[in-house]
Amino acid sequence: MRFTTTRRAVLAMLLCLPLMHTAARADGFPSKPIKMVVPFAAGSATDLLARIVSAEMSTGSNMQIVIDNRPGAGGTIGTAVVAKSPPDGYTLLLTSAGHAVNPTLYPKLSYDTTRDLMGVSTVATMPYLLVVGASSPYRTLKELLAAARARPDAVTYSSAGSGSSSHLSGELFNVTAGVQTRHIPYKGAPAAITDVMSGRVDMFFAPSITALQFVKEGKLRILGVATAARVPSMPDVPTIAEAGVPGYVFDAWFGVLAPAGTPKDIIAQLNTAMLKALGSPATKEKLKAQGAEAKPSTPGALDKLIAVDIAKLEPVVKRSGAQPGQ
Numbered sequence: 001m002r003f004t005t006t007r008r009a010v011l012a013m014l015l016c017l018p019l020m021h022t023a024a025r026a027d028g029f030p031s032k033p034i035k036m037v038v039p040f041a042a043g044s045a046t047d048l049l050a051r052i053v054s055a056e057m058s059t060g061s062n063m064q065i066v067i068d069n070r071p072g073a074g075g076t077i078g079t080a081v082v083a084k085s086p087p088d089g090y091t092l093l094l095t096s097a098g099h100a101v102n103p104t105l106y107p108k109l110s111y112d113t114t115r116d117l118m119g120v121s122t123v124a125t126m127p128y129l130l131v132v133g134a135s136s137p138y139r140t141l142k143e144l145l146a147a148a149r150a151r152p153d154a155v156t157y158s159s160a161g162s163g164s165s166s167h168l169s170g171e172l173f174n175v176t177a178g179v180q181t182r183h184i185p186y187k188g189a190p191a192a193i194t195d196v197m198s199g200r201v202d203m204f205f206a207p208s209i210t211a212l213q214f215v216k217e218g219k220l221r222i223l224g225v226a227t228a229a230r231v232p233s234m235p236d237v238p239t240i241a242e243a244g245v246p247g248y249v250f251d252a253w254f255g256v257l258a259p260a261g262t263p264k265d266i267i268a269q270l271n272t273a274m275l276k277a278l279g280s281p282a283t284k285e286k287l288k289a290q291g292a293e294a295k296p297s298t299p300g301a302l303d304k305l306i307a308v309d310i311a312k313l314e315p316v317v318k319r320s321g322a323q324p325g326q
Contacts, residue, residue: 029089029266033064036092036256039078041071041188044160045126045207049254050094052286053123056277063273071188074162074324076102076109083111087261089270092120097253098165100309104317105162105324113310119302120256120267121274126292128169128226128250129211130240132203133196134219141223141243144203148179155181158192158201162324166192168313169205169226169250171320177245183322196220207252208291226250233291253295255302267299 036054040046047069054065070078075098085091103113111117130141138144148155159167162185174180184201186192189210196204197219204211205226214220224240225231228249240248256274258267277283278294287294297305 029269030063032090033066034090034092035068036065036094037068037070037078037082038094039070039072039075040096040160040164041190042069043190043210044071044188045209046094046096046254048209048290049123049287049292052283053094053256053274053277056280056283057273060276060280061273063270072161074098074102074105074164074167076106079117080110082257082259083116085259087259087263089258089262089266091259092270093117093257094123095255095257096165097251097309098168099255099257100306101165101168101313101317103310104314105322114303114307116260117257118260118262118267119297119299119306120258120270121278121299122253122255122295122297122302122305123274123278124287124292125251125253125295126208126287126290127231128165128205128252129208129215129237130173130203130223130226131193131196131206131211131215131220132223133199134221135199136202136221138202138223139221141238141240141245144223145177145179145244148177148181152180153182155179155203156184156201157181157203157205158184158186158195159204160189160192161185161187162322165207165250165252166205167322168317169252171322172250172316173205173240173245173248175316175320176248193220205250212291226252231291233288253305255297255305257302271299 036050038047038050050067057063058065070081075095079093082091082093132138157170193204193206195201211220215222222237224243225237226240230239275296278296284294
C-alpha cells in the first residue's frame with residue numbers, strides 16, 4: 001500500500017497520540033487532590049507518618065494530599081484499593097513493612113504485591129518497642145520470658161491486625177526466643193495498645209511513634225527495643241537481644257507506592273515532592289520526636305527493598321505458623 005505525504009502525516013500524528021496524552025497528563029499533574037490510602041486505622045503509626053508527610057507535601061508543593069484510612073486484613077484491603085486504581089498518580093499507598101509479609105500470609109491476595117504496585121519512595125524507619133502496661137508484673141524481659149516458657153500460650157501479645165508489622169514482630173519473637181506467646185489481633189494499633197495499658201493483654205511490639213507518649217505518661221513500660229543497637233534517644237533501654245533474646249532484630253520501614261503503570265514523569269514528580277518534604281527540618285524534627293528517622297529513597301530502591309523482604313520473611317512466616325485473622 002502506498003501512502004501520500006498527507007496520509008503519512010496523519011498516521012504519524014495518530015501514532016504519537018498516546019505519548020502526547022501521557023505527556024499532557026504528566027505536565028498538568030496534579031490538577032486535583034491526591035488520595036493517600038493508609039491501610040491501617042487512624043492513630044496507627046502508618047497513619048501518623050502519613051499525616052506528617054502529607055502535611056509537608058501539601059505545604060511545600062502544589063500537591064494537596066488527602067488521607068483515606070482503609071484498615072483491615074493486615075493492610076490488604078487498603079492495598080487492594082490502590083493496586084486496582086487508575087495509574088494516574090492520584091491514588092497512593094503509604095504502607096509499612098508488613099506489606100512484604102502479606103504475599104506469604106495471604107496466599108490468595110486479589111493483587112500481586114510486586115507487579116501491581118510500584119515504588120515512589122521510602123518514608124522512614126523507626127524502632128519497635130516491646131512494651132507492657134505500667135501495672136504489668138513483668139519488670140524485665142527475662143521475667144516475661146520465664147513466664148512464657150513456664151506457661152505456653154498464657155502470655156499474650158496484641159497487634160494492629162494479622163499480617164501487620166506488630167504481628168510479624170511478635171511471631172519473629174516467638175521463633176527467635178523459642179517460646180509460644182498467643183497472638184491477639186486488633187483492628188488497628190490504638191485498640192491494641194489500649195488493651196495492653198489496661199492489662200487485658202500482656203505486651204505489644206509497638207512502633208515508637210505509637211508508644212512513646214504513653215511511656216512518658218507512665219501508662220506503658222519498655223522492656224526492650226527491636227533494633228540491632230541501642231537507640232540514641234533511649235540510651236538506657238536495652239535491645240531485645242541484650243535483654244534475653246540473642247539475634248532478635250526487627251527492622252521497621254514505611255514507604256509510598258503507586259499503581260503499576262503510573263507514568264514515570266508523575267512518579268518523578270511525586271518522588272521529588274516527597275524528598276523535599278522528608279528533607280524539611282520541620283519534618284525531621286517531628287519524626288525524631290516520635291523516634292522515627294526520615295529515609296527518602298529512589299522509587300527503584302523501595303521496589304528492591306520490598307522484593308528482598310518478601311524473600312527474607314517468607315521462611316520466617318512459614319516457620320512461625322502465623323495465620324491471617326478476620
